[in-house]
Amino acid sequence: MDVVALSRLQFALTAIFHMLWPVLTTGMAIYLVIVEGLWLKTKQPQYYHHARFWAKLYVLNFGIGVASGLPMEFQFGTNWAPLSEATGDFLGSILGFESAMAFMLEAGFLGIMLFGWKRVPPVMHYVATIMVAFGANLSTFWILTANSWMQTPAGGDFLANGKFIVRDYFEAIFNPFMVNSVAHMFMATLETSLFVIGGISAWYILNQRHPEFFGKSFKIVLALAIAVAPLQIYIGHLSGEQVYHQQPTKLAAMEAQWETLPAGEAADWSLLAWPNQQTETNTWELKIPKALSYILEVKPTLSAPVYGLKDFAPEDRPHQLGLIYYSFRTMVGIGFFLAGLMLITTLQWVRGKLSAETISQQRWLMRGWLLSAPLGYIAVESGWIVRCVGRQPWTVYGKIRTVDAASNLPAGDVLTSLTIFATIYTLLFISALYFGSRIIRHGPNLEMPVPSLEASGPEDGSTAQHQPNQRPVEAKQ
Structure with missing residues (x-):
């Protein structure tokens, strides 16, 4: 048993599972800010009930995200101690910022958001919801900053002993990959959340349960998706252009490109292929002439070469080519499918087919949205596979090899912890499905009293409450 492979598999398991939960919380928090803001502005009770209903799914995801995220962080000290020792001056502080600055902000205001209804003024509650959303997305910023630095290290020097010394924190934070990576992940979490909310709303509409209520949530996410889906593409x-310029081996793996394409040549794009690492060719492939030139530079010929895998030593190439190649196409295909679904739905909206009276008749459209609910998760996970597996054999690209970043542990111990993680995460996943389905089956409580927007007092909405045995003060004069 290879301890490095086992440690990689364990981190992949914990990262892939953990990613399922903050993807929804970061995007859904923005949705909660929107519906609560609409309630404050319009005073319509339906928006208040939306905020209360979707917050239940939010807190379920938040809880499992916390439980699954902590073991992932501990692995930097257990399975990847040499990496932590070498890069701790930067990665340690960035991950510390994520915990102390972002997670604590989100967790601190979460209690007010969940339990502060009728206990704090409506505006204060709205501020708490905004802070929860800000904290959740600030967490995304710091995590993507750390990972982007591992893709394109900057802002310091690696000494002869392999330790990274920070010279300029801002240069390290704003490394070449950071801005696009943060924006891409932010849009991914928001788009995934929109289509999950839209898919659940479509399920209610298909089953004739509160069609008017969920018609509102459906239109809200559609209005946001009109901007988000094409912007994400x-x-x-x-981001693909950055890979072209910064990580030529990853691009070659993403495109199953074995031979170098020189500058000035029209490059064909491999739509589908089967990479064969033994023969260093593609067993079969379906190409679109000149398409890669337009994808990378939006012109018929390349101004710089596209390096093929054969230009790099076998030990310097990614080896799981099929996984990288098809994960990339899965992510791209889902992105275009969601954009197409958004476009078709928008056309139906313009035609007046999504009114409260007619939306239930759009059964095929609602089924499409129901099908789309899990697709965002698949696209996000596929994107992270391309991002991290495509970086191999480096943990810090071009600086620290994965084999040198792993702790020297007994393989049996890593296999044991891997088995334990797999078992616990399976139970957590089943629990999440059970409790999530219960929330959805029960549906929103539309009879819940709506607090007065003028109230600033405690539970009953009054502005004052006498304590037991308290006597009124008598006027003396």
């Missing part, structure tokens, strides 16, 4: 394109 554009930012993804910018």
Whole structure:
């Protein structure tokens, strides 16, 4: 048993499982800010009930995200101690910022958001909801900053002993990959959340349960998706261009490109292929002429070469080519599918087919949204596979090899912890499905009293409450 492979598999398991939960909380928190803001502005009770209903799914995801995220962080000290020792001056502080600055902000205001209804003024409650959303997305910023630095290290020097010394924190934080990576992940979490909320709303509409109520949530997410879905595709394109310039081996793996394409040549794009690492060729492939030139530079010929895998030594190439190649196409395909679904739905909206009276008749459209609910998760996980597996054999690209970053542990111990994690995470996943389905089956409580927007007092909404045995003060004069 290879201890490095086992440690990689364990981190992959914990990261893939953990990623399922903050993806929804970061995007859904923004949705909660929107519906609560609409309630404060319009005073319509339906928006208040939306905020209360979707917050239940939010807190379920938040709890499991916390439980699954802590073991992932501990692995930097157990399974990846040499990496932590070498890069701790930067990665340690960035991950510390994520915990102390972002997670604590989100967790601190979460109690007010969940239990502060009728206990704090409505505006204060709204501020708490905004802070929860800000904290959740600030966490995304710091995590993507750390990972982007591992993709394109900057802002310091690696000494002869392999330790990274920070010279300029801002340069390290704003490394070449950071801006597009943060924007791409922010849009991914928001788009995934929109289609999850839209898919759940479509399920209620298909089953004739509160169609008017969930018609509102459906239209809110559709209005946001009109901007988010195409913007996500554009930012993804910018990220692909960065890979082209910064990580030539990853691009070659993403495109199953074995031979170098020189500058000035029209490059074909491999739509589908089967990479064969033994023969260093593609067993079969379906190409679109000149398409890669337009994808990378939006022109018929390349201004710089596209390096093929054969230009790099076998030990310097990613080896799981099929996984990288098809994960990339899965992510891109889902992105275009969601954008297409958004476009079709928008056309139906313009035609007046999504009114409260007619939306239930759009059964095929609602089924499409129901099908789309898990697709965002698959796209996010596929994107992270491309990002991290495509970086191999480096943990810090071009600086620290994965084999040198792993702790020297007994393989049996890592296999044991891997088995324990797999078992616990399976139980957590089943529990999440059970409690999530219960929340959805029960549906919203539309009979819940709506607090007065003018109230600033305790539970009953009054502005004052006498304590037991308290006597009124008598006027003396």
